[in-house]
Amino acid sequence: MTKEIIRKTVLTALFTSLIAASSFFTIPVGPVPVVLTTMFVVLSGMLGGPQIGLSSVVTYLIMGIIGLPVFAGGTAGLAKIMGPTGGFLLGYLLAAPAAGWMYNSKKDRSKPLEIPLAVITSLLAGALIYLPGIPWLKQSLSMDWPTVLKAGLYPFIPGFVIKSMAAAALGCSMKNRFRDFLSTGKED
Amino acid sequence: MNDFEILHNLSMGQYKPGNTVIHNLNPALKIMALLVLMGMVFFSPLIPQMPLLFFLLVIFARLARLKLRFLLKGVRPVLPFLLLIALIQMFLIPRFYQTEALLHFYSWELHPEDLLFTGKLFGRFFCLFLLFTLFTSVTTVSEISHGAEILFRPLGRKKGLSHDLSLVITITFRFIPILAMEAEHITKAQASRGGSFGTWKMGLIKKMRLYIPLVIPLFVAALERAEILVEAMEARCYEPGKERSRLAEYPWTVGDTRALVFLILGFLLLLLSRFLISIGGSNVRF
Numbered sequence: 001m002t003k004e005i006i007r008k009t010v011l012t013a014l015f016t017s018l019i020a021a022s023s024f025f026t027i028p029v030g031p032v033p034v035v036l037t038t039m040f041v042v043l044s045g046m047l048g049g050p051q052i053g054l055s056s057v058v059t060y061l062i063m064g065i066i067g068l069p070v071f072a073g074g075t076a077g078l079a080k081i082m083g084p085t086g087g088f089l090l091g092y093l094l095a096a097p098a099a100g101w102m103y104n105s106k107k108d109r110s111k112p113l114e115i116p117l118a119v120i121t122s123l124l125a126g127a128l129i130y131l132p133g134i135p136w137l138k139q140s141l142s143m144d145w146p147t148v149l150k151a152g153l154y155p156f157i158p159g160f161v162i163k164s165m166a167a168a169a170l171g172c173s174m175k176n177r178f179r180d181f182l183s184t185g186k187e188d
Numbered sequence: 189m190n191d192f193e194i195l196h197n198l199s200m201g202q203y204k205p206g207n208t209v210i211h212n213l214n215p216a217l218k219i220m221a222l223l224v225l226m227g228m229v230f231f232s233p234l235i236p237q238m239p240l241l242f243f244l245l246v247i248f249a250r251l252a253r254l255k256l257r258f259l260l261k262g263v264r265p266v267l268p269f270l271l272l273i274a275l276i277q278m279f280l281i282p283r284f285y286q287t288e289a290l291l292h293f294y295s296w297e298l299h300p301e302d303l304l305f306t307g308k309l310f311g312r313f314f315c316l317f318l319l320f321t322l323f324t325s326v327t328t329v330s331e332i333s334h335g336a337e338i339l340f341r342p343l344g345r346k347k348g349l350s351h352d353l354s355l356v357i358t359i360t361f362r363f364i365p366i367l368a369m370e371a372e373h374i375t376k377a378q379a380s381r382g383g384s385f386g387t388w389k390m391g392l393i394k395k396m397r398l399y400i401p402l403v404i405p406l407f408v409a410a411l412e413r414a415e416i417l418v419e420a421m422e423a424r425c426y427e428p429g430k431e432r433s434r435l436a437e438y439p440w441t442v443g444d445t446r447a448l449v450f451l452i453l454g455f456l457l458l459l460l461s462r463f464l465i466s467i468g469g470s471n472v473r474f
Binding site: 016063181 | 336352353355356357358359360361363364367368371400403404407408410411414415417418421422426428
């Protein structure tokens with residue numbers, strides 16, 4: 001029991017580190033930069049399970065709120081959450097446990113069933129980030145619906161789809177390793 | 189080669205060691221002061237409170253013996269983004285007040301409201317940026333972890349909740365430079381095997397495919413380090429939820445009380461000035 005809790009704690013910190021570290025890297029493609037943070041948020045739920053995924057995202061948001069520069073581009077603060085893009089950050093709270101719940105990495109499945117489930121999980125969990133993000137952006141900047149969709153949703157769709165594919169591939173590849181990591185403590 | 193210097197390119201706030209009044213404050217008080225000053229920035233109208241608040245932050249920087257150029261060196265890349273927000277506001281957002289236009293340009297008009305909004309946007313950004321870099325310059329990660337544990341103690345119905353959160357924050361900030369170093373090593377190794385990192389002449393899909401050989405080894409290495417850390421913690425008799433002592437103690441001193449009183453007085457002064465001073469009548473409030 002003790003070892004299991006320590007493993008969960010360290011894995012939570014590991015996912016939080018990956019989410020925070022990915023905020024420093026952007027892939028400059030065309031006018032819209034692709035940020036890997038959303039991919040790691042979905043992966044934390046898929047690989048760690050709903051509880052660890054939610055804990056990782058909560059810790060990440062708390063660190064950002066108290067002033068550590070872990071938000072996109074090395075920014076920080078409660079201002080980010082109260083600002084126009086705050087809805088996306090709160091969407092992380094929905095995406096990580098949803099990915100963990102839908103994917104359920106503890107279950108064994110055959111390969112033809114594993115890959116489509118990972119793809120669907122990545123797409124749906126990633127879409128959950130935009131569900132509070134877009135209305136929040138609309139309300140914050142007093143935009144109308146066509147303008148907010150044009151500014152906050154349409155340019156990000158290609159990057160979103162490709163990140164979901166990458167998250168699905170990584171989820172399938174890494175699933176057994178993370179499951180073994182978490183289950184090692186239970187054998188003692 | 190700049191693409192491979194991942195550790196140097198991290199835009200993290202850098203801690204500057206010092207023995208000043210600001211450095212030696214209680215970490216929980218520093219976090220609380222950060223939150224209160226953040227609220228003050230958002231509560232300040234543009235004239236005259238915002239410049240006075242910026243000046244106050246400059247005074248704090250002087251007390252900590254930090255150069256203003258060092259604190260504001262990261263501002264430049266964000267300025268075009270701020271200008272973009274200002275332009276979006278001018279062209280897309282309907283105006284709330286009916287004022288005389290300063291300038292006509294085809295079908296678009298420049299109003300005093302636009303100028304005041306832009307000034308407020310830039311003023312807020314400069315104040316917040318100075319505040320955050322000041323905070324990270326005078327506070328170590330360990331102090332932030334301890335301060336977070338103290339501040340979150342009232343939230344924990346279970347005894348170990350604040351300590352667990354503090355532990356996760358501490359481990360997270362030990363992991364981040366490790367992950368950055370690991371990513372740097374993996375990037376260089378893959379580049380020496382023929383991977384085209386840093387080349388911007390290919391499409392989005394190919395570029396994303398290049399990051400798979402970076403992310404999978406990064407995950408594996410991170411998981412191995414996590415395994416080592418777990419075994420080391422177990423070997424050192426760490427038990428979750430148990431009462432534990434602390435290597436570094438942060439006692440509350442008279443200087444902390446003085447700083448707290450100063451902070452409360454500052455906030456009350458801002459609150460008072462907000463209601464006493466108004467520009468252009470009571471219905472125009474920027």
